[in-house]
């Protein structure tokens with residue numbers, strides 16, 4: 027039975043019996059239950075289940091109560107605690123001292139009993155003790171009997187809980203590393219220290235030959251493979267074949283060992299097998315393959331592909347695109363952060379984005395900066411609207427979710443990218459109709475295969491994310507909030523056909539103005555690697571909060587300082603230069619799972 031990571035809610039109280047404690051019991055518990063209701067009715071786990079909290083059975087008036095509650099939480103997989111109080115309490119005698127929980131304290135802003143004073147005292151202790159804690163305190167004084175949660179407090183409670191549940195969902199799970207390093211991409215050289223010490227995850231190593239072993243020994247559900255093959259035939263429409271008419275060198279024609287008309291058969295098996303490697307499949311146990319049935323405890327993964335696979339076998343683009351999407355042949359289901367070229371750091375960025383938003387991730391090369399001048403020169407078109415300052419061409423074969431077509435429609439009929447549990451059959455059909463599957467470019471992919479091909483059809487808010495490893499500093503995060511842009515079809519064609527025209531394209535314009543965001547060109551220049559992972563919405567503030575929980579400094583972002591929500595102790599490293607304070611706080615704290 028799955029024990030979901032939970033938010034443990036700790037109602038803390040002035041322990042003085044004989045009047046004070048008794049007079050506060052009801053209000054204190056009411057705060058705890060109000061916070062529980064807010065979180066459980068607004069947040070979801072990645073599998074669509076409602077978020078879960080566990081409220082302490084008693085108020086906490088001192089260390090004995092605190093320990094009793096800690097014991098209660100032990101069996102509940104509590105990854106974070108939210109301490110709530112309307113009054114003065116005794117800081118270190120009641121605070122959560124567990125180094126492995128993410129912490130916040132909500133001090134009620136009511137002046138009859140000073141909840142703010144406990145908040146400040148406990149936060150000071152947390153700073154002294156190296157237990158980073160988020161402070162939550164309403165802007166306006168409330169009546170003591172007011173059980174409503176003010177909007178500013180709601181937003182911080184939800185942001186804290188949303189990010190804390192991302193931390194909890196990653197903890198104990200695996201990045202499944204299928205293959206090795208792709209084409210010398212440093213992010214493709216997996217760091218067990220990063221995944222282990224910063225995310226609390228394990229790395230599972232699976233050689234690409236495992237896919238061939240399972241194909242050869244038929245370690246897959248033949249009925250499902252048939253279902254996939256049938257679905258592909260019905261739903262995956264082939265696009266242009268740029269190999270047609272080309273006299274390919276002998277080295278290429280000799281390299282393609284799967285006949286072209288059998289590529290989809292091969293790919294259907296590959297898709298089922300890769301999913302089974304990550305998550306397991308009870309059907310394999312029915313077929314006698316007990317070990318394979320258990321999977322590798324994945325929450326994310328990546329496939330090397332290039333080049334030792336794709337130089338002779340059909341590529342993994344279909345597998346990667348479908349894994350990242352909110353649906354497959356069985357209908358809507360949870361998307362997976364699954365990195366092409368096994369770029370593990372972009373896989374981590376995909377994971378952060380999809381767990382924070384419960385939307386599908388987009389994996390892209392940050393391929394080209396198109397200045398307005400260059401677009402004018404080659405097309406005669408003047409970029410307008412959100413593209414007016416130039417655009418970044420986000421494009422990569424493989425792991426771009428088909429949701430990025432933006433063919434899905436929200437309740438108002440507007441283009442969007444949805445959570446899988448909101449995907450309607452017509453959304454799935456629309457995403458598939460907006461995608462065609464082009465034969466792989468044999469010059470790149472000698473083994474053939476098919477690549478998803480589409481363009482993002484709408485202007486939506488988008489946040490692009492990157493995790494980098496910086497020697498001497500460790501992991502860092504970059505993010506850029508902005509918008510996708512829709513270029514006139516003829517203009518898109520000209521620009522798209524100058525590069526790999528058989529892959530998915532998203533035109534992206536980062537929001538300018540913040541330091542490092544002086545121009546679209548500057549954003550690309552500052553970006554830490556060839557890849558970026560993007561998700562629907564402007565989620566930069568939550569990414570900053572999540573990064574601070576993981577002690578990963580953010581070295582590029584365009585989030586207004588008023589939206590930044592980090593543990594109060596980060597302010598102890600300075601309040602003027604927030605970026606350097608962030609770096610120093612993360613360095614001082616070190617990774618959460620430092621062993």
Ligand SMILES: C[C@H](O)[C@@H](O)[C@@H](O)C(=O)CO
Nearest residue numbers: 332367391422423470556
């Ligand atoms: C097909 C090519 O090798 C691409 O995979 C390559 O240009 C990249 O995407 C590099 O990130």
Ligand SMILES: [Mn+2]
Nearest residue numbers: 367390391422
């Ligand atoms: Mn790439």
